[in-house]
Amino acid sequence: xxxxxxxxxxxxxxxxxxxxxxxxxxxxxxxxxxxxxxxxxxxxxxxxxxxxxxxxxxxxxxxxxxxxxxxxxxxxxxxxxxxxxxxxxxxxxxxxxxxxxxxxxxxxxxxxxxxxxxxxxxxxxxxxxxxxxxxxxxxxxxxxxxxxxxxxxxxxxxxxxxxxxxxxxxxxxxxxxxxxxxxxxxxxxxxxxxxxxxxxxxxxxxxxxxxxxxxxxxxxxxxxxxxxxxxxxxxxxxxxxxxxxxxxxxxxxxxxxxxxxxxxxxxxxxxxxxxxxxxxxxxxxxxxxxxxxxxxxxxxxx
Amino acid sequence: xxxxxxxxxxxxxxxxxxxxxxxxxxxxxxxxxxxxxxxxxxxxxxxxxxxxxxxxxxxxxxxxxxxxxxxxxxxxxxxxxxxxxxxxxxxxxxxxxxxxxxxxxxxxxxxxxxxxxxxxxxxxxxxxxxxxxxxxxxxxxxxxxxxxxxxxxxxxxxxxxxxxxxxxxxxxxxxxxxxxxxxxxxxxxxxxxxxxxxxxxxxxxxxxxxxxxxxxxxxxxxxxxxxxxxxxxxxxxxxxxxxxx
Numbered sequence: 234x235x236x237x238x239x240x241x242x243x244x245x246x247x248x249x250x251x252x253x254x255x256x257x258x259x260x261x262x263x264x265x266x267x268x269x270x271x272x273x274x275x276x277x278x279x280x281x282x283x284x285x286x287x288x289x290x291x292x293x294x295x296x297x298x299x300x301x302x303x304x305x306x307x308x309x310x311x312x313x314x315x316x317x318x319x320x321x322x323x324x325x326x327x328x329x330x331x332x333x334x335x336x337x338x339x340x341x342x343x344x345x346x347x348x349x350x351x352x353x354x355x356x357x358x359x360x361x362x363x364x365x366x367x368x369x370x371x372x373x374x375x376x377x378x379x380x381x382x383x384x385x386x387x388x389x390x391x392x393x394x395x396x397x398x399x400x401x402x403x404x405x406x407x408x409x410x411x412x413x414x415x416x417x418x419x420x421x422x423x424x425x426x427x428x429x430x431x432x433x434x435x436x437x438x439x440x441x442x443x444x445x446x447x448x449x450x451x452x453x454x455x456x457x458x459x460x461x462x463x464x465x466x467x468x469x470x471x472x473x474x475x476x477x478x479x480x481x482x483x484x485x486x487x488x489x490x491x492x493x494x495x496x497x498x499x500x501x502x503x504x505x506x507x508x509x510x511x512x513x514x515x516x517x518x519x520x521x522x523x524x525x526x527x528x529x530x531x532x533x534x535x
Numbered sequence: 536x537x538x539x540x541x542x543x544x545x546x547x548x549x550x551x552x553x554x555x556x557x558x559x560x561x562x563x564x565x566x567x568x569x570x571x572x573x574x575x576x577x578x579x580x581x582x583x584x585x586x587x588x589x590x591x592x593x594x595x596x597x598x599x600x601x602x603x604x605x606x607x608x609x610x611x612x613x614x615x616x617x618x619x620x621x622x623x624x625x626x627x628x629x630x631x632x633x634x635x636x637x638x639x640x641x642x643x644x645x646x647x648x649x650x651x652x653x654x655x656x657x658x659x660x661x662x663x664x665x666x667x668x669x670x671x672x673x674x675x676x677x678x679x680x681x682x683x684x685x686x687x688x689x690x691x692x693x694x695x696x697x698x699x700x701x702x703x704x705x706x707x708x709x710x711x712x713x714x715x716x717x718x719x720x721x722x723x724x725x726x727x728x729x730x731x732x733x734x735x736x737x738x739x740x741x742x743x744x745x746x747x748x749x750x751x752x753x754x755x756x757x758x759x760x761x762x763x764x765x766x767x768x769x770x771x772x773x774x775x776x777x778x779x780x
Contacts, residue, residue: 408630409630409633415624415628416624416628416630418591418592419622419690420613420689421642421647
């Protein structure tokens with residue numbers, strides 16, 4: 234709770250106020266979106282050690298869950314968001330056996346699964362249901378301010394959740410299982426079922442992010458919603474800042490996504506160079522992220 | 536005449552194979568509450584495999600483990616912990632990124648045996664294992680002797696009835712050894728059953744006079760430690776055939 238009040242809530246408040254002085258709402262929305270996604274990835278990677286390269290699969294499932302609910306059920310956005318989260322959870326349940334794998338095998342299998350979901354959604358034969366490769370238009374619910382507000386609410390909830398994972402009994406049990414699954418089991422922790430719960434939570438967060446993304450931009454294609462960049466960005470931001478903390482992924486998003494928008498669009502060639510060098514440097518010298526600079530000195534990073 | 540109560544732990548013709556290698560080849564023994572049984576033997580004789588099988592890390596390939604009269608079968612380790620079976624590890628396995636206090640508190644929260652009294656508080660447990668001044672340090676910052684104490688503290692936090700101790704003495708200095716032996720002896724006096732795998736026979740000698748000697752997955756001797764050292768078969772597996780006589 235302390236972490237949430239000290240770190241999470243101020244970030245939410247700042248992003249709630251920024252539209253008053255800054256006109257580019259789509260950019261602000263994208264920041265909020267990546268803040269949500271980075272914490273969602275943090276919930277699974279930071280607390281269990283499983284790195285899901287196919288994380289975008291849950292995001293895409295959420296985006297299409299929202300779109301299908303609006304198109305076929307005429308669902309109001311609130312209900313459509315809930316169904317977006319549900320779609321991601323159902324996908325995560327189907328993919329639960331992947332958790333038997335570990336390390337690179339898990340990452341690759343998860344990536345392949347996300348591709349498979351993309352191929353199903355984008356299949357022209359399903360045009361009647363998903364609009365296939367031609368994309369969806371949700372003009373009837375388009376409401377940029379409202380959807381920005383909804384994204385902020387989701388962000389607040391996600392911050393509170395990660396703060397709870399850091400200090401609550403369940404989150405500590407997850408971290409114990411990540412540090413050593415054998416001795417965690419001997420401490421009475423049901424390691425496998427705890428891990429599955431973290432997996433579903435993480436998927437739910439990505440699903441809600443995908444749903445609110447669909448609502449905000451309202452016109453998109455399968456390759457937009459299943460763009461692998463969502464996975465890569467969420468992973469790089471989280472690792473850069475420091476997983477298993479609340480502050481780390483926030484710092485990662487603000488610094489790296491900020492840098493991306495500062496120079497990535499105007500001078501992409503330099504951006505690629507700097508970005509590449511940053512990632513190589515990170516892996517070589519700071520594998521546990523910026524937060525570890527402080528943690529090494531015995532400072533507890535919230 | 537009341538019938539003899541069943542032993543707390545009964546291991547019956549236990550078999551564990553790894554590929555074609557029989558790490559445990561029909562081991563049987565039993566252990567009563569408050570009893571200490573030493574398990575000795577050369578490296579690779581199956582001592583740690585025995586502990587791993589009883590604690591549920593490996594499913595057995597044959598035979599049975601009964602605890603308090605119930606057959607454990609393929610019961611998961613975390614459920615065995617809640618029944619009252621716990622252990623330490625040959626090389627300590629702390630939750631490295633958590634604090635000492637969190638390590639022990641998690642075991643108390645998740646692993647506490649049904650019906651275990653809440654008599655020993657977390658603070659008392661940490662004090663007993665000389666970890667109280669380290670309670671808020673990350674486990675990875677502890678030295679290996681302290682991590683062994685932490686392993687034991689975590690196991691005891693679940694309130695076990697059976698404690699499997701895997702080479703706790705290695706790496707402890709003489710003063711630490713003495714205190715550790717006294718601690719384990721006190722646990723046994725309070726009714727805990729202990730199965731102690733140990734190379735350091737002088738440490739074992741302070742705890743029990745009943746040992747099993749294992750070689751190549753089989754039990755080759757059961758009796759007192761003193762008698763074991765006079766048994767030609769035991770001398771042969773430890774020192775080579777030249778010394779048997």
